[in-house]
Amino acid sequence: MAQLIPPAESAELCGAAPGMPEIPLVRAPRGAKAQAKGMDRLVRTVEAEIVPRLLIARRNIPATPVPANAAGLDEGDAAELARLLLSHEVDVPFAYVEAIRHRGVPLEHIYTQLLAPSARRLGVLWERDEVDFVQVTLGLGRLHQLLQRLGTQAAQVPSVESRGCGRRALFATVPDEDHSFGLLMVTQFFRHNGWDVWNEFPETADELVACVSQNSFSMVGLSAGSLERVDQLTALIRRIRRASQNPVIGIMVGGPVFLHHPELAARVGADATAADGHEAARRAESMCALLAGEK
DSSP states (O other): OOOOBOHHHHHHHHOOOTTOOOOOOOOOOSSHHHHHHHHHHHHHHIIIIIHHHHHOOOTTSOOOOOOTTBTTBOHHHHHHHHHHHHHSOTHHHHHHHHHHHTTTOOHHHHIIIIIHHHHHHHHHHHHTTSSOHHHHHHHHHHHHHHHHHHHHHHHTSOOTTOOOTTOEEEEEEOTTOOOOHHHHHHHHHHHHTTOEEEEEOOSSHHHHHHHHHHSOOSEEEEEOOSGGGHHHHHHHHHHHHHHOSSTTOEEEEESHHHHHOTTHHHHHTOSEEOSSHHHHHHHHHHHHHHHTTOO
């Protein structure tokens, strides 16, 4: 049964920092075949979810080096963070990221130009057989923890330009969707802009529909990883609109499929799509103000 994770309860139940959702970490499957299949999902998440959504990159191409003058970051920073994630508990990579932030690098650039490339590098190292399944799983787990810590800090300093304060957003994957880390990355931009963010990782559409019928949300953000999910998403959006407590709920869609085919957003019945977390937070505020009749 999927678990709805409101901000405060997730911290109490799972030991996460207050205001942050606890995302289930990947557990190593038993058996060589199951292990290979599980890691393949991890690599696909890195390659097809994190990099496209947050770096607005093309799929299936070599990683493009980060320009040396881009917010003081270069590809060596991401490589070093990946090394620390593999070899140390989260306190060490967190200290490394904090040192970079003290160089004046904005938190938004930390997300998009440091964490995302580091996650991609972990997948590449596994593909090259330079690390094993357990090592890269631990590394990705520490990356989750690192993201949670940074997200808590961002939530404590809302954007002064934000109109999101007081609005509640529900972010969810399509039922049975493997990808979740990229969705979590996007939610950090919303928290930074003052949104009250909830997460749902449903096993069935009924669970998600029940959530919007029992709780009021200004918007729902849905993530889909492939074209095969389009028809499923279309039906799900219809059900969400019918069941929603908020009659003018906004619906935004994202994920690799919409990055490459943004025209599909209208086809599935969504109000908007966005290429990355920063753009999503900005468009969501405009979308919800328009639907609510605000000036």
